[in-house]
Amino acid sequence: MELQIKQLSFDDEERIMQIISSAFAAEPWNDDWHDQENFHHYLLDLMGNDNSVALGLIAEGLLVGIALGHLIHWFNGIEYCLDDFCIDPAYQGQGIGSQWVQLVKEYGRQNDFHRLSLRTHRQAPAYHFYLKNGFREMENDVYFVLNCD
Numbered sequence: 001m002e003l004q005i006k007q008l009s010f011d012d013e014e015r016i017m018q019i020i021s022s023a024f025a026a027e028p029w030n031d032d033w034h035d036q037e038n039f040h041h042y043l044l045d046l047m048g049n050d051n052s053v054a055l056g057l058i059a060e061g062l063l064v065g066i067a068l069g070h071l072i073h074w075f076n077g078i079e080y081c082l083d084d085f086c087i088d089p090a091y092q093g094q095g096i097g098s099q100w101v102q103l104v105k106e107y108g109r110q111n112d113f114h115r116l117s118l119r120t121h122r123q124a125p126a127y128h129f130y131l132k133n134g135f136r137e138m139e140n141d142v143y144f145v146l147n148c149d
């Protein structure tokens, strides 16, 4: 299957919503994106900033995967922090996600990115997917939260 990468814009919003809401509806995420206004704000957060990089994967003329993230210009290079990465469930389990990682990495190389980074869930199938696709775990890093309410 021929795969292509393209830069996404808000013209793609409806399809992005379809992919994200279906890809993250399953365990362990169980995300509920039925509120379209909320989803639009989420996409503004991820795609609407000067340092946003929103990439799409095209297969058979259709958008089937997304990589939404932002850049950080560290002293030692540019990090592309992936905030949302997924494949349309209808296209999962065929090796497309692995090829998508490689395409995004190649895009990063062409744009002088130093590295890709992301956060995921240790119990999610995606954890093993990332390890198999060359990501390494930063074992000394910890993700902290503090509730405001």
Ligand SMILES: CC(C)(COP(=O)(O)OP(=O)(O)OC[C@H]1O[C@@H](n2cnc3c(N)ncnc32)[C@H](O)[C@@H]1OP(=O)(O)O)[C@@H](O)C(=O)NCCC(=O)NCCS
Pocket (backbone or CB within 6 Å): 023, 024, 085, 086, 087, 088, 091, 092, 093, 094, 095, 096, 097, 098, 099, 118, 119, 120, 121, 124, 125, 126, 128, 129, 132
């Ligand atoms: C994680 C995700 C991006 C992986 O995409 P994918 O297209 O399913 O990935 P791949 O097909 O490359 O690999 C997934 C599985 O398919 C299998 N697979 C790979 N190539 C295959 C092929 N040609 N035919 C059949 N199966 C194949 C692999 O064995 C792999 O399973 P394994 O890791 O248990 O061995 C996708 O499942 C997804 O969007 N999940 C929901 C959202 C999510 O969790 N995103 C990440 C949050 S941080």
